[in-house]
Amino acid sequence: MTAAVLGCLSASAKDQPAAIDLSQAPATQVKHPEWSRNAVIYEVNTRQYTPEGTFKAFDKHLPRLKELGVDILWFMPIHPISEVGRKGTLGSYYAVKDFKAVNPAFGTLDDFKETVRKAHDLGMKVIIDWVPNHSGRDNVWVAEHPDWYAHNDKGEMYGDADWTDVYKLNYNNPELRKAMTDALKFWLTEAGIDGFRCDVAMMVPTDYWNETRTQLEAVQPQLFMLAEASKPKLNAAGFDMSYNWPMKDLYSQIAATQGQYTFRPDAKFPVKNALAIDSMLNDQSAKWPSDSYLMNMITNHDLNSWEGTEFERLGNLSQAFAVLSWTLPGMPLMYTGQETGMNRAFEFFEKDKAPEWEPRNTYFDFYKTLNTIKHKHPALAAGSARGGKMLRYATKSPDLYVFERQLGNDRVVVALNLGKADAPVSFTGAKPDTASLTDIFTGKAGAIPATLTPGQYVVLATE
Secondary structure (H helix, E strand, O other): OOHHHHHHHHHOOOOOOEEEOOOOOOEOOOOOOHHHOOOOEEEEOHHHHOOOOOHHHHHOOHHHHHHHOOOEEEEOOOOOEOOOOOOOOOOOOOOEOOOOOOOOOOOOHHHHHHHHHHHHHOOOEEEEEEOOOEEEOOOHHHHHOHHHEOEOOOOOEOOOOOOOOEEEEOOOOHHHHHHHHHHHHHHHHHOOOOEEEEOOHHHOOHHHHHHHHHHHHOOOOOOEEEEOOOOOOHHHHOOOEEEOHHHHHHHHHHHHHOOOOOOOOOOOOOOOOOOHHHHHHHHHHHHOOEOOEEEEOOOOHHHHHHHOOHHHHHHHHHHHHHHHHHHOOOEEEEEOOHHHOOOOOOOOOOOOOOOOOOOOOHHHHHHHHHHHHHHHOHHHOOOOOOOOEEEEEOEOOOOEEEEEEEEOOEEEEEEEEOOOOOEEOOEOOOOOOOOOOEEOOOOOEOOOOOEEOOOOEEEEEOO
16 A cells, blocks of 8 residues: 555554545646536447447437436547548548538538537537647648648648648647637537547647636536546646546556456556555545546547457456446546447447447446446545545455445445455455445345455445
8 A cells, every 4th residue: 555545544543444635736726517526428439339420320329328327428529531641441530621510421510419409408418529739631721821830840740649640730829729719619609519528638738728718618617628638737727637547557557467458468567456546546636636537447449449448458357447437536438339348449440330239238237337326426426525535445455445435424335356366355454334335236235245256346335
C-alpha cells in the first residue's frame, strides 16, 4: 500500500478501514451539470453500429440503450471525411473535411438533429467527438486560411506523428481560435447537443479551452466537456472529465502479471498486483483538481481497433475490471458492442459488420445491473464533492481488492480477485459490515465468500 494509506492504518484503530483521501488537490472551477454525477457514457461508432451505418438506423437502438441504462451518448466524429491522403477506403473519422457539416454516409444534419431530439425525449444527453488539433488536408480552411495551420521549417503544412491524412492547426493565430469556437457553437445552437468529447485535447493550448468553455456555457449552460487526455490542468477550468489512461494501463499491467494479456505476446509490462490501485488513487488525488471526473474504461474505439479487445488485454479478469470501472471514483464508459461481449476488433477505415445485438445475452444483463447501481447509489457519484468516501479493507492476499464507497447511510462494498489463483478472504484488520447489504447480481443477502476464484467479483449494496 502507499504511504498515505499506511498512514491511515497506523493512525487509526485496528478495527477501522483505511480511508483514501479523494480530494487532496484544490477544487476545479468547472460546475458540473447535475445530471452528470451518476451518469454512464456510451460511445457510438455510427459507421459500424448498424448494417446501414446511418443515424436513422441507429435511432432504432435508442430504446434499447435507454433500457440498458445509458445516460450520455458520445458520437464518434460525424463530419465529412477528407479525401486527400485518405487512409483505407472510407478514411479516418478524425480527418475532418468540414467542421459544420455531416458525413453524407451517415445522413443529413436534419437526420442528426432528429437523433438528438429522440435521445433527449428519452432522457439521454448527446455529445459529439470534436477534432480541434488538426483538420483533413482538403478542409476548406487549407486553401482559404493557410495561416491557420502550423508549418514546418520548409514552410509545409504537416500532421503530427504518422497522421498523414491531416494538417496541424496553429493556435497562435487568434483568427483560428475564433473560427474553431464558432464551429463549436454551431453544433450547440443548430443541433442542440449537450457538449463535446475533444480529441487529443492536450495538444491544444490549455488557455484556449478555459476561454472557450466560458463562451460555450453562454450558449449551453449545462455544458459537458470530455478531454481525450490525462493532463490535470485541463480539468482545472476547461473540462468536466478526462480519460483515465493511467488506470486503464494499470488494468493491463495487472492482467499481464497474471498471464491474462494475449494481444501481443512480445509485449513487456511492469509487474503489478491489486494493491497498485491504491497507489494510483492516491497519486491522482494529489495531482488532479478535486471534484474533477476521470473516465474509467475497459475498452473504447482506440483500444478495440489498435490495442486489443478487453478480452485480449484483460482475459478472465475483464468483468472484474468492469466492476472496478463502475465503482471506483469517476464515470464509466461503454463502447459499441461492449454490452454484447463482442470479442473482435472493428476495422477503422472500412465498413465492418455490425455487432449482434439480438438475442441479448448475459453481458447485457451484467452491464444493465452495473448501470442500475451507478444510478441508484449516491455513494458512486462522480467527483469528490458529491461521491462517497473510499474505504479500503486490507487482506493477506495482494491479489484481492476489497473496498467500500460510503455516503451517509448509502454503502457499496466491492470484493474482487485480480489474481490467477483462488484466494482466501482473510482480513488483516477491519472487515466490511455486510449484514444489511444485498448482492446486486443475485438479490441475495450480502456476504463475501470465504474464497474468491480468479476474476470473481462480489458487489454488495444497501437497498
